[in-house]
Amino acid sequence: MKLKHLAGLSLLAPSVAFAAEKPNIVFFIVDDMGWVDSSVAYGEQVYPNNLHFHTPNMQRLASQGVMLTNAYACPVSTPTRTSLITGVNAAHSRITNWTSTMRDTPSDATGGAVAMAQTGVNTDISGAFERPEWNLNGMSPEEGVENTLYATPLPKLLKGAGYYTIHVGKAHWASAGTPGASPYNMGYLVNVAGTIAGMPRSYQSEDNYGNTPQLWNHLAVQNMTEYYGTGIHLTEALTREALKTLDFPIKQDIPFYLYFAHYATHTPIQRDNRFIQRYLDMGLDEGQARYASMVEGVDKSLGDLLDYLEAKGVADDTIIIFMTDNGGNAENKAKGGVRFMHNLPLRNGKGSVYEGGIRVPLMVKWSGKVAPDTRVNTPVICEDLFPTILGMAGIKSADVVQEVDGKSLVNLVTKGSQLAAKAARKGEIANQREANAFVVPKSVSGIDPERALVFHYPHQWKPYDLVDIDYLSAVRKGDWKLVYRMRTGALELYNLKEDIGEQNNVAAQNPAKVKELAAELSTRLREWNSPMPKLRATGKNIPLPDQL
């Protein structure tokens, strides 16, 4: 597939008749659900945290598809979502943090008047740094909107190719008062509940999902009036809405693209009454149990979707992509347990470029193409999904205004999974640990297992210091990962194969590798003109890793 950068040209979607031979595609994305936040074990073993969760439908999906065990997203929501919809790395799109509901309002804490006003805390605690200039209004499908990335969104291309494009749930690509605020401008034909909100004001129908005089703010969930006061949890309500939208394209035999973006399991951490008792009985504390009940709610939703597709006879014609938008939130006290331990063995969580913040669940089911119950371990990143989904849809070329960084994973998930299945049949893979070490060569997948993946968070997340989250940048290449601590200028090196928990900084022992990765990261950030914090004293950007 050849993607062209046509700067300055307006994109006209080609007029293409419905093509019934195209596979349906469901992108099922969960919010803030970490890598170990399910009973699906993406790791070399089942970790203790996996045992807190009961997610039979995620297991069902894993048994039907391929699991990508080294899949990455950005540390926070919007950058992942804009990378998915544009194919551009967050450091390149300059959308490196989440978008505020209101336009031109920085969400990063330092210099963030909003955060200060909301918390009453002086947010200027980083002292030395001013916040970077970044595309704080998010992504725009129209040109000329200040502080946005102008890009051609994925659903517009799918719609142009004859897909019936559906948005259900959380959008969060852009701030109010800009075109990116509306899924309809992104190429979606149907929208339920997609707005500027990055989280729901409430999951509870008793709260009208935040639409009460006491609770209302811009996070109140829209399009949900039929469920007010009905006792139906938001996750269930969105599921019913999603299934409703599929009725028409299935009856009319139109291929559909359903982007089903659950608000769960983002804060507020509120119990799903259908499932909580199991977790209380397990001895989890109230916060842990609430969170686990929310995860099971999402699992039920996935199961209902799979059941529906089977009942309608289209399960085999429908690709399912399951993913989450960043690592589990390990910082929020409402989740119970011990702070920053939620993602073990991974270090830290949401907001951080350590593995706990960026390594995410990713599974793909594709009947006849993806070998079931397999694992593929090549590192992949959220922007890869843009060309991947175009490839799945059979779109050979597309005119887009942005430079796409992602690589199609189609061969990786199809031929790669088939290779893994073959190896398992031949006895070359005996267990999960070996499966996680199995390499799909680039000659088969088209994806270099040694390509560099960049993560960049030049922000302060909260109006208080979080040293393993704020102002971090990282690059992963093969087994190696370099972390750049912008506050101190320190460069850390980890070997993820031996040390998935990033506990042993081996920079001192591997100066050449540090230099190589620092150059790699710097080259990207320089080329992309990525946002960097400024030194308050000088008003200038802080140094790149190769300038230290």
Add this chain to the structure above:
Amino acid sequence: MKLKHLAGLSLLAPSVAFAAEKPNIVFFIVDDMGWVDSSVAYGEQVYPNNLHFHTPNMQRLASQGVMLTNAYACPVSTPTRTSLITGVNAAHSRITNWTSTMRDTPSDATGGAVAMAQTGVNTDISGAFERPEWNLNGMSPEEGVENTLYATPLPKLLKGAGYYTIHVGKAHWASAGTPGASPYNMGYLVNVAGTIAGMPRSYQSEDNYGNTPQLWNHLAVQNMTEYYGTGIHLTEALTREALKTLDFPIKQDIPFYLYFAHYATHTPIQRDNRFIQRYLDMGLDEGQARYASMVEGVDKSLGDLLDYLEAKGVADDTIIIFMTDNGGNAENKAKGGVRFMHNLPLRNGKGSVYEGGIRVPLMVKWSGKVAPDTRVNTPVICEDLFPTILGMAGIKSADVVQEVDGKSLVNLVTKGSQLAAKAARKGEIANQREANAFVVPKSVSGIDPERALVFHYPHQWKPYDLVDIDYLSAVRKGDWKLVYRMRTGALELYNLKEDIGEQNNVAAQNPAKVKELAAELSTRLREWNSPMPKLRATGKNIPLPDQL
């Protein structure tokens, strides 16, 4: 067309492929805009009120289509909208008043806890009456929802017949917590801004259309985040949204049904800055000028729609139905002018069964079928639009669960308008006055000009008495109209041909006609088990007109 009452059967929409030969249909409905609230003269002459308005696009539509000069709606919003979507008369559906946003919450003032809480006024001022039992949760497309009419909605049938069904604007068929709250449950594939709200909290983008901490309530307009703070009036924003939705079906050559329901010109009466100066310059007071600017905003919207359809080359394939949902609001002080004079020569306004409350603009453009620039004067009523639109869509039979009261107007607007055009060519119609007296025989239209049309408002509208609005019922038959004043038991008779202003009660001179119409009205109300106020003293319904 044969409509069957299939009680107890669930309706399965037939699987029909897209049928490109079907005409597109746009139902353009305006809120609270009265019969004389435009420069289009539906009457025998141009009335002084017509001169307050500048609506060139409504005139353009009139020149391209047929004007139905004796068209009726219900006195308030929801009953009209539920009659349109079900084909059932409001006295029959038992949805005789507007639905509150919240479930099980009477909107009628007497006994209306909400109104009392909102106003601090003791609403029990009618003294003798208790509010009737009615379907105060509105219409439901699902069975078994308390206090609703269970019915098969029009868009569901259109969707089943291959139409791409689009809802933009005000819905207001049902209260929160019931299926009728969502356009998606009514058979719409696309929804923008349709909720439980019967009016917008604000038309102004500076107010985020009501989505601010100061303003928010359940009337805040949803799905509009992209326009917050942009200076774009709600009427314009909805227009842009509506046109966006048409792009896809036009490109894919799928017939579309666009139900484009403006929130304007309902209260709040807020200026449309694009147009207000004209009206201030005319010497209208601030309230009148604001209102007229809102009407011109709607006119601009209509023009933009017509332009768009022409530019896309589908104007001749697209039927336009233009209507309003009830008479102009003559009671609201914010509209300026003199209260209850806004609809002159018609008596009273919104809420009332006098002509000012129920006679509404109605025009139909249908290239090649409807003779342009014509008038048809046969009395018609909102529930007629249900079978009419099915007929326009070529749907010969439909399984619906409700008993449909409306009659198809297809022959009236096609053959009837052609007959009127022929008469004009032959010189039988020389002017507007004669055109308004021209009769289309039943043999041509299928509609008996003498059929009885029933209007029923057994409610108190406001938390204060309005004697020409509260507790009135009426029947029109030919030139005659009987009004039943429930409070006093008085029966009034008017000859609309001679007395369009209902100023001369000729009941005493025509006892036989009074008796005939009283029997007609009573028969309907009895047969339909229509809601009636109860006498507080006895707890029993007040008498029907033939029991007086």
